[in-house]
Amino acid sequence: MQKEFLEVKKLYRNSEEFIGKTVHVAGWMRTSRISKKFGFIELNDGSFFKNIQVVLDEEKLDNFKELSKLPISSSLLIEGELVKVDNPKNPIEIQATKIEIEGVSDSSYPLQKKRHTLEYLRTIAHLRPRSNTFSAVFRVRSVVAYAIHKFFQERNFVYAHTPLITGSDAEGAGEMFRITTLDMKNPPLTEDGKIDYSQDFFGKETNLTVSGQLNGEIMALAFRNIYTFGPTFRAENSYTARHASEFWMVEPEIVFADLEDNMDLAEDMIKYIITYVLENCPEEMEFFNKFMDKGLLERLDKLVNSEFVRITYTKAVELLQESGHKFDYPVEWGCDLQTEHERYITEQIYKAPVFVTDYPKDIKAFYMRMNDDGKTVRAMDLLVPGVGEIIGGSQREERYDVLMSKIKEMGLKEEDYWWYLELRKFGTATHSGFGLGFERIIMYLTGVSNIRDVIPFPRTPKNADF
Amino acid sequence: MQKEFLEVKKLYRNSEEFIGKTVHVAGWMRTSRISKKFGFIELNDGSFFKNIQVVLDEEKLDNFKELSKLPISSSLLIEGELVKVDNPKNPIEIQATKIEIEGVSDSSYPLQKKRHTLEYLRTIAHLRPRSNTFSAVFRVRSVVAYAIHKFFQERNFVYAHTPLITGSDAEGAGEMFRITTLDMKNPPLTEDGKIDYSQDFFGKETNLTVSGQLNGEIMALAFRNIYTFGPTFRAENSYTARHASEFWMVEPEIVFADLEDNMDLAEDMIKYIITYVLENCPEEMEFFNKFMDKGLLERLDKLVNSEFVRITYTKAVELLQESGHKFDYPVEWGCDLQTEHERYITEQIYKAPVFVTDYPKDIKAFYMRMNDDGKTVRAMDLLVPGVGEIIGGSQREERYDVLMSKIKEMGLKEEDYWWYLELRKFGTATHSGFGLGFERIIMYLTGVSNIRDVIPFPRTPKNADF
Numbered sequence: 001m002q003k004e005f006l007e008v009k010k011l012y013r014n015s016e017e018f019i020g021k022t023v024h025v026a027g028w029m030r031t032s033r034i035s036k037k038f039g040f041i042e043l044n045d046g047s048f049f050k051n052i053q054v055v056l057d058e059e060k061l062d063n064f065k066e067l068s069k070l071p072i073s074s075s076l077l078i079e080g081e082l083v084k085v086d087n088p089k090n091p092i093e094i095q096a097t098k099i100e101i102e103g104v105s106d107s108s109y110p111l112q113k114k115r116h117t118l119e120y121l122r123t124i125a126h127l128r129p130r131s132n133t134f135s136a137v138f139r140v141r142s143v144v145a146y147a148i149h150k151f152f153q154e155r156n157f158v159y160a161h162t163p164l165i166t167g168s169d170a171e172g173a174g175e176m177f178r179i180t181t182l183d184m185k186n187p188p189l190t191e192d193g194k195i196d197y198s199q200d201f202f203g204k205e206t207n208l209t210v211s212g213q214l215n216g217e218i219m220a221l222a223f224r225n226i227y228t229f230g231p232t233f234r235a236e237n238s239y240t241a242r243h244a245s246e247f248w249m250v251e252p253e254i255v256f257a258d259l260e261d262n263m264d265l266a267e268d269m270i271k272y273i274i275t276y277v278l279e280n281c282p283e284e285m286e287f288f289n290k291f292m293d294k295g296l297l298e299r300l301d302k303l304v305n306s307e308f309v310r311i312t313y314t315k316a317v318e319l320l321q322e323s324g325h326k327f328d329y330p331v332e333w334g335c336d337l338q339t340e341h342e343r344y345i346t347e348q349i350y351k352a353p354v355f356v357t358d359y360p361k362d363i364k365a366f367y368m369r370m371n372d373d374g375k376t377v378r379a380m381d382l383l384v385p386g387v388g389e390i391i392g393g394s395q396r397e398e399r400y401d402v403l404m405s406k407i408k409e410m411g412l413k414e415e416d417y418w419w420y421l422e423l424r425k426f427g428t429a430t431h432s433g434f435g436l437g438f439e440r441i442i443m444y445l446t447g448v449s450n451i452r453d454v455i456p457f458p459r460t461p462k463n464a465d466f
Numbered sequence: 467m468q469k470e471f472l473e474v475k476k477l478y479r480n481s482e483e484f485i486g487k488t489v490h491v492a493g494w495m496r497t498s499r500i501s502k503k504f505g506f507i508e509l510n511d512g513s514f515f516k517n518i519q520v521v522l523d524e525e526k527l528d529n530f531k532e533l534s535k536l537p538i539s540s541s542l543l544i545e546g547e548l549v550k551v552d553n554p555k556n557p558i559e560i561q562a563t564k565i566e567i568e569g570v571s572d573s574s575y576p577l578q579k580k581r582h583t584l585e586y587l588r589t590i591a592h593l594r595p596r597s598n599t600f601s602a603v604f605r606v607r608s609v610v611a612y613a614i615h616k617f618f619q620e621r622n623f624v625y626a627h628t629p630l631i632t633g634s635d636a637e638g639a640g641e642m643f644r645i646t647t648l649d650m651k652n653p654p655l656t657e658d659g660k661i662d663y664s665q666d667f668f669g670k671e672t673n674l675t676v677s678g679q680l681n682g683e684i685m686a687l688a689f690r691n692i693y694t695f696g697p698t699f700r701a702e703n704s705y706t707a708r709h710a711s712e713f714w715m716v717e718p719e720i721v722f723a724d725l726e727d728n729m730d731l732a733e734d735m736i737k738y739i740i741t742y743v744l745e746n747c748p749e750e751m752e753f754f755n756k757f758m759d760k761g762l763l764e765r766l767d768k769l770v771n772s773e774f775v776r777i778t779y780t781k782a783v784e785l786l787q788e789s790g791h792k793f794d795y796p797v798e799w800g801c802d803l804q805t806e807h808e809r810y811i812t813e814q815i816y817k818a819p820v821f822v823t824d825y826p827k828d829i830k831a832f833y834m835r836m837n838d839d840g841k842t843v844r845a846m847d848l849l850v851p852g853v854g855e856i857i858g859g860s861q862r863e864e865r866y867d868v869l870m871s872k873i874k875e876m877g878l879k880e881e882d883y884w885w886y887l888e889l890r891k892f893g894t895a896t897h898s899g900f901g902l903g904f905e906r907i908i909m910y911l912t913g914v915s916n917i918r919d920v921i922p923f924p925r926t927p928k929n930a931d932f
Contacts, residue, residue, distance in 0.1 A: 002723035046690030103894035129688035167930035222595035224512030257468035428569035
């Protein structure tokens with residue numbers, strides 16, 4: 001039956017083809033205004049952000065009376081003529097000749113026309129994708145995900161599926177969730193009274209991954225250029241608007257490539273994504289610009305046409321100190337940059353996206369390449385106006401000896417990294433990579449300020465509903 | 467630096483553009499044959515399945531001696547002239563004018579030229595992507611993943627990210643992994659001595675998902691057509707060649723669509739994927755056809771050009787009974803079809819892919835649409851030669867009352883399904899969907915017979931290495 005029903009998106013995009021013809025559409029009644037003999041239904045079929053207006057004429061429809069009493073969100077199968085009307089915003093409508101009721105909605109449907117808070121809408125995550133805001137957000141999310149795949153695949157990158165269940169806390173990037181099938185009440189114990197994970201499902205302690213990077217490096221050192229794109233987890237009790245316990249990450253890794261290549265790739269990717277979503281979701285982006293963030297389209301347009309600034313951490317610290325601005329956290333060389341610092345650099349000093357590179361080694365991960373100064377590593381963060389950090393990456397330490405001494409210096413266990421070290425033993429090569437928090441870019445692109453509103457079914461502390 | 471180094475894939479695909487010119491490539495030495503004054507290196511740069519031959523001439527290279535002693539898998543930066551040679555299999559080679567050694571490999575490199583068993587290669591998962599077999603498998607895996615996204619996005623499906631951490635065992639599709647941050651040794655207990663999950667991270671018992679379908683239905687009933695594509699988990703102690711604890715699934719869900727639409731979609735998708743991979747990975751597919759499964763290309767070609775058969779379960783049982791074939795498990799109406807039955811139907815009876823529909827309700831899930839006969843449900847399985855079942859799906863029960871009584875009949879808890887039921891209350895609609903085990907299709911396309919060899923870092927009972 002589906003082929004029979006044209007997508008509303010097609011009616012809008014190729015309206016010339018259908019005007020004057022009989023068309024069939026199927027969708028949900030978003031609103032209706034029906035008088036005794038005449039009426040209008042705003043129908044949304046899910047294929048498109050915009051509704052199509054359906055005109056009801058009592059003389060043409062047997063069930064006109066029934067339709068006039070129908071609760072909103074009822075689903076309808078509609079036959080009618082597509083006609084052109086003199087309305088620049090909605091230049092087409094359907095004059096119905098037959099309307100079949102597919103599913104009558106209950107009048108208690110909670111998404112009535114009045115405005116709801118985003119907080120309330122989170123409690124009806126099974127219905128909120130039917131609202132304008134979430135219809136736009138989740139479609140943009142889908143289109144951006146595809147843009148990311150398209151960007152990398154067109155450049156011959158291999159999409160690498162790195163594991164979510166991990167037996168090592170190798171990156172130490174954050175708190176982890178334990179995975180187990182042991183009886184929680186009577187877990188097996190070893191002789192010295194510890195939990196005996198050798199009897200657990202995987203024969204050892206396992207957790208949910210915090211990053212696919214180390215596995216990604218394996219794949220890159222075979223395929224030259226790879227990317228991961230999948231779920232990642234953090235068991236941190238942070239109730240902020242920017243943190244979720246389950247989120248998606250994109251992690252490209254490139255070989256025979258240094259930090260400059262890494263920044264080029266990040267800049268190209270961001271510009272590609274923005275351009276793609278502007279081209280493919282014009283209605284949704286218009287909506288966000290109007291209702292979420294008035295400067296959005298201008299900001300994105302500017303970003304696509306700007307060259308990203310590249311400065312060192314040392315330079316950034318100097319600039320912040322010279323600025324005379326009073327920060328909550330004073331800046332000095334060696335400290336990690338706070339969001340207020342990052343935003344000041346990108347919003348006040350440069351008014352453009354800024355790569356900050358070569359951070360002090362003590363505030364960065366063990367795998368980042370040591371610079372000749374012995375004090376800094378080849379790290380990079382990309383800061384963008386309105387958000388702050390959106391990408392973090394580095395050139396990786398490719399020298400076996402340097403990596404080994406770093407592992408020891410940081411008190412990590414050599415045996416946990418045996419295969420990671422072997423990558424440096426069997427044909428090591430200069431390589432680099434970065435991580436993009438997928439939700440961060442969606443928030444940036446939509447103007448939505450809470451991460452709970454860009455994930456269909458968010459997981460946060462004390463919340464795993466739906 | 468990366469832009470300097472042309473991809474070997476480009477040299478092969480656009481060789482006319484580069485012949486007679488100086489090119490730079492970077493890659494790993496797969497093999498070498500070097501005599502006193504002259505030599506050959508087979509270089510693989512990861513961008514392409516095939517190696518490029520590099521010709522070494524002592525008179526042109528200062529470090530010829532050093533190069534002649536280099537262990538395989540060393541990484542090299544090469545400058546030289548691309549020349550045409552009279553060899554249909556490898557029509558181009560590089561006559562090196564300069565070779566820089568990027569990373570010397572250790573001579574203990576385990577992937578020496580001799581053949582290794584797949585079992586052994588699993589123990590060096592950090593190096594096996596550099597072998598011909600795994601280079602081909604994981605590239606095909608990447609290209610198929612992209613083909614799936616492309617197929618659905620071109621048809622205006624929304625890519626829906628359903629959660630991996632779930633608070634409900636709603637589908638009951640299999641054993642689950644528990645996720646917890648509780649102290650395993652001293653978990654908090656409730657007054658009646660049970661584990662007090664209200665003190666766990668999410669405030670309740672949580673597990674890793676076995677299917678995104680129920681959440682997918684939420685999204686479909688807002689967007690008409692959606693698909694999920696992500697990791698899925700089964701905590702089952704099965705040590706078979708076809709089961710992994712972590713694997714990827716594709717689950718489209720379509721609205722205003724019945725089981726016929728569902729089968730059309732599945733058939734179109736399978737044909738699209740195969741056509742795409744044949745076009746985009748000809749070298750890899752040639753390799754599989756030669757070394758993994760001699761009839762592979764012929765079988766795939768036949769499948770793309772065949773019309774898939776559609777029969778009911780009742781008919782399938784009749785055919786199996788009439789066949790006179792002696793099965794390990796005798797067939798009678800009401801039993802679940804075993805792999806031997808499935809393969810007999812698709813390989814012996816029809817010699818083509820077969821959809822089997824309308825299974826007995828007692829062997830299928832609660833959400834499948836009840837037929838008017840009261841005995842069967844609108845389920846479908848797609849069986850393909852060489853594998854058996856590759857897709858399972860159904861039309862979903864869209865009638866509130868029927869679904870409710872089914873939930874009660876099967877002893878499920880109504881409150882666990884409150885939102886799933888509400889989808890039938892607020893504008894329900896005919897809808898359908900299916901699940902494709904991503905690894906199954908990769909195995910089918912490559913001829914690889916063990917699921918551990920189509921996942922870069924497989925998770926199976928007692929194994930979460932790498």
